[in-house]
Amino acid sequence: MFSRISGQTSLQLCPGPQASLHGCFAMDFDPGATLGQAFRDMQVEAEPGHGAVLDLVLDEGMGTFGPPPDDRRPRLAWGQGPEGLKLSLCFDSGAIAPVSARDFLEKICLVLHALAESPDRKCDEIALIGKTASGLIPDLSKPIPGCPQESAARSFFEIARQHGEKAAVVGDAHVYSYDDLSGVTRLLGGKLRAAGLRPGDVVAVRGVNSFGMIAAILAVIATGGVLVTIDQTLPETRQALIERISCPRFLIRVGDREEPTGASNTFFTPDWPSRQTLQQLLAGSPPVEEVLFTPEDDSSAYIFFTSGSTGEPKGVLGTHRGLSHFLTWQRGAFPLGPGDRAAQLTAMSFDVVLRDILFPLTSGACLHVPPRELLLDPRRMLKWFHDNAITSMHVVPSLMKAWLQSRVDGRPFASLRYAFFAGEPLTDTLLSRFRDLASDRTRLINLYGPTETTLAKLFNCVDAVEPGVQPVGNAQPGADVVVLHDRRRLCGLWETGEIAIRTPYRSKGYLANDDLTQAVFRPNALSEDPDDLIYMTGDLGRVRSDGKIEIFGRMDSQIKIRGVRIEPTEIEDLLLRQGGVRDAAIATRVDANDNKILLALVVAEAPLPPQEEGAQANRLREALRAELHPAMVPARFVFVESLPYLPNGKINRKAISALDLDTQENKRDHRAALGESTKEEGALVAGLEGILNTPIDDLTKSFVEMGGDSLSHIQASLVVEDVL
Template sequence: MDVTLNNTAADYPKEKPLYALFTESVQQYPDKTAISFQHRRLSYNEVNNTANRIAKVLLEQGIKTGEIVGLALDRTPEMIISLLAIQKSGAAYVPLDPEYPKDRVEFMLEDSGAKVLLTQQKYKGHYAGNTIELIVEDVLAQSAGYSTEEPGIDVKGDDLAYVLYTSGSTGKPKGVQIAHHSLVNLMLSLQNKPGITNADKMLAVATISFDIAGVDIYLPLSCGAEIVLADALTAKDGRALLDIVRTQGISILQATPYTWRMMLEVGWNEYLPIKVFCGGEAMAKDLAARLIPLSKEVWNMYGPTETTIYSIIKHITSEEDITIGWPVANTQVYILDEQMNNLTNGEIGELFIGGVGLSWGYLNRPELTDERFIKNPLNDNPDDRIYKTGDLAKLKPDGDIVYLGRIDHQVKVRGYRIELGEIEFNLGKQDDIKEAVVIAREDTPGIPRLVAYLLLKSGKTGMADVEQISTWEKALLAVLPEYMVPDDYVLLDIIPSTPNGKIDRKALPKPDYSHINRSGEFVAPVTENEKLVASIWQEMMGLQNISKNDNFFKLGGRSLVAVKIMARIEQETGVRLPLATLFEHSTVEQLAARLDLGDEAISWDSLVPIKPQGSKMPLYIVHGAGLNVLLFNALAMNMDDEQPVYGLQAKGINGIDEPLDVMEEIAANYVEEIINHDPVGPYALAGYSLGGIIAYEMAKQMLAMGKDVKMLAMFDTYAEQTQKFDSKAKKAFDKVWLLIKQIAYTPILMLQDPKRAIEYKLRELRKRIAKIGQKAIPVEKKQGYSAYSNEIHERSLAAQRNYELVPVDIAIELFRAKKKTFYMDDFKYLGWRPYALKGVRVHDIPGEHNTIFAPPNDKQFGRVLQACLDEAAK
């Protein structure tokens, strides 16, 4: 099988340097746009001419073929142009992301022996080292009058193109050396599959310190396509990326699963004609299931930096068949056991890769190079080497390769390859830490977290102090990029071990996420927006008791969570904030204050968290005719501690929003709020009095959406059918007939509870008198709830009078007050039996219509309701 698998031989111009593919595009498409960036558009000619001029300045500095040039530039067209210029000078480049720690960048400059550092004015003098510092703004000005002819340096395919540093297991990054011909081979192979033409637009989002950036840049430039370059902030913002894809005709986007999830979280739900290149870490089944119907093609791309970006690719057409596929051109793949036997029968082994994409090895690390780049045991050629990936894999019967994870402790988090040993090494250098073990956990699906388990010299266990964590993080950030700093710290008294004495990483405990990295003492949120922000953070980050002073980043917040938070804030408030807002407003209090600036009045949301905490299926209760959801509080407090309860209050009680008077619209408003709060479900709905009718329509709408409505409850609601389709004669007859029945039933009410019957009749009489008075003397509107409650009440009753009940395929839990204070045609089922096609189950509760929530009735009501909820949730 391996012979067929490795039948990848293809002709390619091995003698050409990488930039030659670009210059061929320049000759063929001189006036076509090569790079778009914000409002700038640069043609192939403009890019080439500028690159040639910069290359000549580098040559004036004495740069020779094979020497190293460091590049530390922000994400602008000049970054890409400078990469081409360095190649044209004959030098190899070391990509340095300015967002990386200063010490780490300086280590790369020193270790690589970079002769020149090409950077920009804002970073002038920032990095120490034995390099000649060139400022790109000065270089562009200096070379403005230079000839745009090619520099004429003879660069060959066997020359070095770049040195890219990856995380190192011994505590130091290691530089991977890649030759020009390896990149040329990959670009030509990718032109064929997955495929790209000069008509494509490719959105570039990867940092240049991540090897996949090479595909972002050189693949489109190799064939006359257009690069749409995203700046650093946009590249981290799923909403901004989605907007670009939608509006700028993007046809190819390469990103990690982490970035694809960010885009899906912010509302990507329509088909977009793009090719999805998914690389950097393993593709999950659920991610594939979401991407396939929304895009033109989905490609799973696999490869270590040491074998030139991508070595194996697969067109994914079903989430049930996720593999990494087959090798790219001129690439050999082997799955070997510990004895170096070739496993072609589907057994699991370690993945080894050979071919023209193989790196020269690690710069200045011959021992590590010899360890990872070994002689191919399957042939006698002493010069044929293969790379030991450390990944587990197996072959399917059809030859596809299935990726099965890591052998060692190298992990992928948020698309970055991380040697956990490097983090452990740097933690171990802290004075108070005796031993450190770091693992990657994914206790919340889709949100990986780095967790550090520590033994302290002091013997302290449990939670680390805020000051301790701050000290450790400061030390780590000085030498490691942000993505390698642990999210959580757990203090242990012993590191668990296996019987043979090795660390038992599987036995490391799950952190207590409710007490993580807090900023001092708990201070409760006070304002509405503080409470809103805190509740959103709690839900999205899986934490409890968020303080107004808690910092998003110290809580372990990352981009994917930030996207979800900002999307939820937009849903709840209508205010759309960029992700960058979190850098300046990183606490609950600060972000809430920023939201305050965007609103002219307090937002009165319909969804009211009465008792939002709890792990059980939430219950959403719709207000009654009095519009007051506060009365549900006592009921909620008598339910299980883990039972969340939310109330729904009418639109318009702030005196600004127009009240609704159509039942379908009222229900749709509440449904929208519930789904914004919980898009997945399942759902339990309830309504009191008039609210029961609204809840019935809500359930009808949610079922039509395909939502899982586990329970629909009526709190003493009567199913009164509309008379709007009846003739005037029938309406008059029914009115008189109802009055007769009510009068006839009065003696029964008097016998059961004379005092209550009299009170009820007097209250109804007062209502009628008050209504007549309001018509005679209009009341001036005032600010606040009470001024608008009557108007909303009347509109709600109008909505009920015009609402036609129709049968729905659902069951109803009917909570019926034991005491009757008025006549009903159907005392047993309160009129619901014709409309609940799955039946009506009756629960008698103490009290009468207006007192079922009052003590002591609330206790029994709460117990019965909780039992129904628990049964429904099964």
Template sequence: MVGMFRRQVVRAPDATAVVAADRTLSYGELDARASAVACGLRDRGIGPDDIVAVAIPRGAEMVVAVVAVLAAGAAYLPVDSAQPPDRVAAVLADACPALVLTPAELRALEASSASAAPVVDPDPANAAYVIYTSGSTGKPKGVVVPHAGIAHLVAAQRERFGARPGARVLQYASVGFDVAVADLCMALLTGATLVLAPPEGLPAGEPFARFVAEHGVTHVCMPPSALATQPDLALPSVTCLIVAGEAPGPDLVARWSAGRRMINAYGPTETTACATMSAPLTGGPVVPIGAAIPGTGLRVLDETCAPAAEGELYIGGAGVARGYLGCPGATAQRFVADPWGPPGSRMFRTGDLVRVLPGGDLLFLGRTDDQVKIRGHRVEPAEVEAVLGAHPAVARAAVVARSGPLGAYLVGYVVPRGASVPDLRAHLAERLPAHLVPDMIEVVGHFPSTPNGKLDRAAFAEPARRAPGTLADDLARLFAEVLSVDAVAPDDDFFALGGTSLTATALVSRIRLELAVEEASVAAVFDASTPAGLAEVLSATDPVDSARGRT
């Protein structure tokens, strides 16, 4: 990874490497600053397989820190400061990083560096980064990813996405997810420009389109659920649109594939961000996840581990991660011997069910377990259940994924210990990232069981629709529930109360689901961000609103 970056520096040191809200860096400037910091890290004894946490908001300094850690030979652990403090503390306690790089620490290392020692390309087996994913045991797991698969990933990005000098790659996903790693590789290892969204995020709709146009963005990777919230704007500068993290529907492909290259990319964090890419999508009844990228082997196996046309997907090759940090049992369970590969090679057991299509592409069918994708993020319901069940007012907790207008969403079910049930969503929001907080929590008297006594998740009742009041009152209630605040007045501003583009997406999902207002959109929330204002906008676009008993 370091050598690939250095080749771009030598090729065009004055080319723009990073465009951020705070500053712009050329390849030469980025290399000089990162090399100075790397020297300071090595002076502190940081080296191969050490973990350095990067706790710096999205911006030019964050990129400097990442490149510096890699140049020092260590692995970087991205820390999203927007996540709840308890979650950040738990990740840092589990990872035990040798150093936590903050903005102040970065500047101190850069200023104290006497000379920049030559950069040495790390061994391919050395760890490059650590990404924490939702864990089925109730706590997140750190995936340790080596350098070995990165060259193959970049080769596929060059070939399939057309990543090259002159391209401008948007990076707007949370820095704590591996799509941010893929964006960084797509830009800095091909000579392209990495365009960073503002630290506070990039709202859907007109603000997103304006940012993309102003910065001449050519390459965008986003989950289908986020793309579905975008209005039908042309985004003329975007020549390659990559969807990843969830299964896109044919309607979405029909909306966005015209006039550009649209690719469906698939890959768990445990396989260096990407394992398959589709051919350019042009429409059709199914949307495949495509075929293997270079250096990757795919096996579709049945319950007896025999090759099959339909079954669980196992992924082998250079991109397979080392395993889960400090979790040998979980590693042994998911990273298994590869009998088709060379001695000592392993496959990652994905838990994803696929079908081999006649042309050889794979079609995603579902999961073998309870894992779901929420707005492109991998979610283990057991992790949410563990935090929900830890509340003293809860006797028993379960979390179920439901299908909604904007994709999957979570519903929590609780059996209370007493008559009073506090605001459990606020309890969760203080401890979990936003995508892990259920959109609704239902109080029930008991949990359904299968004939053999196990929890029957499929038997939980669908969340009941609330009795309608005025639209403004209903919106105020949903504002409060999504933002985990006690009450919201008609003129309270959603974003002044702490709302973000992510929580706005959750709000829209709740409005469509509970209030049956299909015209609701993230763009409408940004245009009219109070309950009263949004009610006025939605009433004007909904000719049957009065039939629902609202004013």
């Protein structure tokens, strides 16, 4: 019968109260099977008056052929019409969107046509993209239109000219105007130019979140240097590693006092200058024209580091063009201006600190910098939001979740206009709690995009909170986002594959690593332009029938903790260099507060008595703390006899994730080791064990030795307050 399928199969939708099922069709064939084999395995029942009828289960994004859970069901019928095969679908229009139903029928047509033409074709070679899907999925053969923009530095100086006397930065009991910030920026830029800075020279800026750090960042961007931020709170070994990999020609130190080095390529600026010091600095500021650099399309702007699978962090080289594109889009979509107050929450070691700083400062808003210790004190932090009437912020969901676990008085986010969430899945439970503490006019925006494609390339304005994890939305202007199967075939609606981003505003790839750059930036097969590249994110996702992208997780072993991308092999390699370690693997668990934590599974060179495991774990923890970002230090160290491996010699991470690492017997042993304790001590131990997801056998240990980190510190402080 399939040989008679015409080229113009007609479709007919019959909406009605036929079923209460929800969703749309997805291929559920063996991808290696041929079409002929797949259809021979299907059971088709005939009905009087129809050529054939197929009963379907339509389950959201995971459609399968088979009996539904009750007698009411969508009905797909086909018969011969004047123009060829005619398909009809009866469905519940209140439960299934018509666009999903039409896309379903179009998929069936595509499969049937492919069956008639090539019955030996593999199932996973069929592109399930009909007319409905093609209206929602970008055409990769079409060029991406350019977006008008100006450089971030020029935008800042223009805002400073217009609003010179208005507040630009507030922090540490100081208020600095746009004139102040522009003046110090020009002073540092003039020093760099006088020292021989050329466009493209790498300039490292070492310090912590402060007025001086912000001015130094602006100075490097304004003069055409390539910015590298070195967060002074990182371990010294980590700071030295970043400096070694980036090879800066100049260094700007930001701090509370100058330490003369005698080096002609090193400069100093105070973090929070007094008014007297500020006046002295401003006296030597050159005009804007003497420091401002006009970037080309490919001019490099910054280097930020992500975790690397080779044991060293990877430097990602960003461009002025990409930075300007993002800021131009964000200012247009979410306008700020004088009178707005933005929170600067992101640490200096992450690329997203640029949107924290530059979004408000190229808009005329005021940037408020909280003391870093406040981030670990939820009640004081929420009070800070209220007292400063913050109107805009970027935040990682896990940090917000930790803050909201405290007892909250009033509505600390009542003044908030924009809440940008990024770095982790955004859940309905978090947003429901957050909405109770914000204003009805607060807009919730979910951002998505890796460092490699510049800050963010997808956004979702959450007008109505959906159950579960929120979608990451649609692409910004200037970007295409698709889902690919095996990195080659476009996926249709609701078909799961790898999220891929196409944009001319991407980064240049990885510093001094062309092989890795070429592995993830793939040529667009539908374009003759060699610079038309598509970045493979490694994230699994799908396109919904409303065009929004949903994200499910990673295709590889990469992990995200508190918004930080982590390659397990970087931690494992460092563990294997420690004495007494024969083998090691990194895994994740979800603790009692639904937070993801890192676990280190360690095989010792020689069997360790249980009483010595704690001391060895502390030694390993301190060794990692000396070299890694804090988010990369495991919360728990579990000693095992051996690790599971695959036949190819790689660690079997799926088997590791299934290991039962918690037994009541171990917990009883550890609890017994504490001996007699007061009621308060018992409550404290129980609370800390719930937070750290590990037994506590010694209350004389520091919180860090117990496996605590910055996020669990917030939760622990709440437990201590409640108990004591």
